[in-house]
Amino acid sequence: xSEKGNADRGVSENCLTIENFSITLGDFKxxxxxxxxxxxEYCIIIGPxxxxxxxxxxxxxxxxxxxxxxxxxxxxxxxxxxxxxxxIGIVYQDYMLFPHMTIGDNIAFGLKQRxxxxxxxxxxxxxxxxxxxxxxxxxRYPQTLSGGEKQRAAIARAVxxxxxxxxLDEPLSALDNTTRESLRRELKKLHNExxxxxxxxxxxxxxxxxxxxxxxVMREGSIIQCGSVDEVVRKPDSRFIAxxxxxxxVFSGICTPAGNEAAEIDIDGLKxxxxxxxxxxxxxxxxxEELIISKEKLTSSARNSVRGEVIxxxxxxxxxxxxxxxxxxxxxxxxxxxxxxxxxxxxGIGDTVYLTFKxxxxxxx
Amino acid sequence: MTIRxxxxxSLFKLFCTGTALAAVLGLIVIFSGMxxxxxxxxxxxxxxxxxxxxxxxxxxxxxxISTFLCAVIAIPAAYSMTRFDFFxxxxxxxxxxxxxxxxxxxAGIALLIFFSPVLSPFGSFLASIGINIVYxxxxxxxxxxxxxxxxxxxxxxxxxxxxxxxxxxxxxxxGCSEWNTFxxxxxxxxxxxxxxGIVITWSKAMxxxxxxxxxxxxxxxxxxxxxxxxxxxxxxxxIEKSVAAAIILLVISAVVLVVVEHFGxxxxxxxx
Numbered sequence: 166x167s168e169k170g171n172a173d174r175g176v177s178e179n180c181l182t183i184e185n186f187s188i189t190l191g192d193f194k195x196x197x198x199x200x201x202x203x204x205x206e207y208c209i210i211i212g213p214x215x216x217x218x219x220x221x222x223x224x225x226x227x228x229x230x231x232x233x234x235x236x237x238x239x240x241x242x243x244x245x246x247x248x249x250x251x252x253i254g255i256v257y258q259d260y261m262l263f264p265h266m267t268i269g270d271n272i273a274f275g276l277k278q279r280x281x282x283x284x285x286x287x288x289x290x291x292x293x294x295x296x297x298x299x300x301x302x303x304x305r306y307p308q309t310l311s312g313g314e315k316q317r318a319a320i321a322r323a324v325x326x327x328x329x330x331x332x333l334d335e336p337l338s339a340l341d342n343t344t345r346e347s348l349r350r351e352l353k354k355l356h357n358e359x360x361x362x363x364x365x366x367x368x369x370x371x372x373x374x375x376x377x378x379x380x381x382v383m384r385e386g387s388i389i390q391c392g393s394v395d396e397v398v399r400k401p402d403s404r405f406i407a408x409x410x411x412x413x414x415v416f417s418g419i420c421t422p423a424g425n426e427a428a429e430i431d432i433d434g435l436k437x438x439x440x441x442x443x444x445x446x447x448x449x450x451x452x453x454e455e456l457i458i459s460k461e462k463l464t465s466s467a468r469n470s471v472r473g474e475v476i477x478x479x480x481x482x483x484x485x486x487x488x489x490x491x492x493x494x495x496x497x498x499x500x501x502x503x504x505x506x507x508x509x510x511x512x513g514i515g516d517t518v519y520l521t522f523k524x525x526x527x528x529x530x
Numbered sequence: 531m532t533i534r535x536x537x538x539x540s541l542f543k544l545f546c547t548g549t550a551l552a553a554v555l556g557l558i559v560i561f562s563g564m565x566x567x568x569x570x571x572x573x574x575x576x577x578x579x580x581x582x583x584x585x586x587x588x589x590x591x592x593x594x595i596s597t598f599l600c601a602v603i604a605i606p607a608a609y610s611m612t613r614f615d616f617f618x619x620x621x622x623x624x625x626x627x628x629x630x631x632x633x634x635x636x637a638g639i640a641l642l643i644f645f646s647p648v649l650s651p652f653g654s655f656l657a658s659i660g661i662n663i664v665y666x667x668x669x670x671x672x673x674x675x676x677x678x679x680x681x682x683x684x685x686x687x688x689x690x691x692x693x694x695x696x697x698x699x700x701x702x703x704x705g706c707s708e709w710n711t712f713x714x715x716x717x718x719x720x721x722x723x724x725x726x727g728i729v730i731t732w733s734k735a736m737x738x739x740x741x742x743x744x745x746x747x748x749x750x751x752x753x754x755x756x757x758x759x760x761x762x763x764x765x766x767x768x769i770e771k772s773v774a775a776a777i778i779l780l781v782i783s784a785v786v787l788v789v790v791e792h793f794g795x796x797x798x799x800x801x802x
Binding site: 328 | 696699706
């Protein structure tokens with residue numbers, strides 16, 4: 166992930182600084198939260214429902230007032246500045262397109278508030294709409310559009326003002342898989358072209374890998390971890406983060422088509438099969454429960470079978486996790502098994518075992 | 531859309547449906563009885579009589595003014611009660627709901643005492659600068675306004691509550707001030723509910739009786755609104771004129787029902 170990070174873009178200027186942020190809203194409470202986001206950075210926030218992610222975003226936008234603490238944007242104190250003067254855009258999961266306006270008027274809304282001339286509004290609206298592939302929808306009303314189209318319009322409406330920070334609150338969550346995938350690529354493209362600082366809340370694991378320069382993990386009103394994708398996902402500070410991301414077997418590899426919708430992925434010399442049309446650098450994830458562990462090689466319809474040595478067994482209550490180092494590449498797989506199965510199979514550290522899993526269990530992203 | 535399932539014969543279903551139909555039939559019979567009571571020519575004569583025309587005009591004008599005043603107060607008040615937290619909001623909520631269950635007669639006598647030149651300091655102050663409210667058409671407007679404002683606040687609150695505040699948040703981040711957001715986003719989005727609320731308030735004002743009777747009196751050709759015309763002519767035995775006034779009120783109710791039904795449906799637009 167580091168190759169697309171800040172070092173590459175040469176940006177390290179501080180964009181947004183949140184200091185000692187405390188807020189109370191109804192039942193929700195956040196205390197002493199600190200966060201720094203660099204200019205041009207793509208920052209992803211994850212955390213369970215009720216962690217205060219949306220409230221943090223809305224407070225950055227200026228919707229809620231802080232109890233204590235300061236917010237700085239490019240060194241300027243914006244704590245008491247009303248939202249309309251901050252130059253921070255927000256896009257919600259459920260689009261929030263104004264239903265009484267056409268898509269064109271929705272996208273041009275911000276320009277109109279700034280007194281931009283009609284011709285200029287029309288020109289800029291068409292430009293951004295075409296870029297996002299919704300140029301043909303400008304005369305339509307939001308309720309006639311699909312979810313993906315609506316979200317493109319909502320993103321267009323925010324980025325047309327070239328915000329200093331773009332806040333995305335689960336922008337892809339309401340969409341189906343295919344649409345989510347394509348819109349995710351679109352976001353990445355936009356970010357690369359516009360170099361806008363983005364703070365994006367998500368529940369989707371893939372967003373982190375495809376988009377993030379930095380990951381912030383929140384729980385119950387505090388930030389419990391903040392760092393690069395590698396740091397947060399591969400070296401999670403707490404069980405919570407590991408559980409939250411859910412997918413313990415995450416590896417980087419090179420994907421080549423192997424015909425019939427199948428793909429061969431090379432992970433440091435280990436070749437596994439997946440169902441994907443991707444080519445080139447990819448990440449793969451396999452949930453621990455998808456791995457079938459055995460002492461003898463299984464004959465099954467599952468396409469992947471790897472051999473390795475048990476290096477660690479951790480007891481997690483009902484399930485135990487078995488770490489297996491694959492013999493060619495040293496890749497460490499983690500499988501989940503019940504205690505009883507481990508006992509009945511008589512597996513111990515140092516044993517050689519086989520891991521079998523289906524090509525469809527390999528999640529490519 | 532309701533899903534109707536096919537039932538086998540059921541005595542229970544027959545009983546319930548029969549009761550519903552009987553209730554509707556009762557309404558139709560009773561109201562047609564009233565509408566058909568006067569002969570057609572008498573009815574036309576009454577409708578065109580100077581007294582009824584006066585009552586129509588007075589009701590229309592006072593109801594329009596009082597509804598306008600209601601809206602001026604109710605729109606910001608309802609918005610504030612939907613969106614903001616302020617000290618005493620709970621108490622305000624209860625107090626604003628009180629007139630809904632209170633008989634308008636009580637509101638009427640309270641107004642009468644408050645504005646009376648003899649009974650209250652405020653009334654005598656008004657009298658000292660030459661303003662007399664009690665038993666005038668101004669009293670009609672005030673009575674309608676006083677009784678209907680809490681009702682309108684309540685009705686508009688639910689319209690504003692239908693608008694997800696995130697629309698407003700989004701508008702603010704797009705450079706819109708609070709005032710402009712209200713005018714450009716909130717009001718248009720709550721439009722259907724606002725229109726329905728305003729139309730209902732207007733029709734309630736047209737029909738306001740108790741508070742108007744106490745505060746403005748039932749003075750023929752002076753404070754004679756449609757309900758007063760109905761009442762005055764009933765007491766003098768002029769039933770045709772009473773019925774004429776009643777029919778106009780009935781027609782207004784029917785029209786309001788249609789309008790509210792039309793705007794209440796939101797035409798399939800999801801705003802939340």
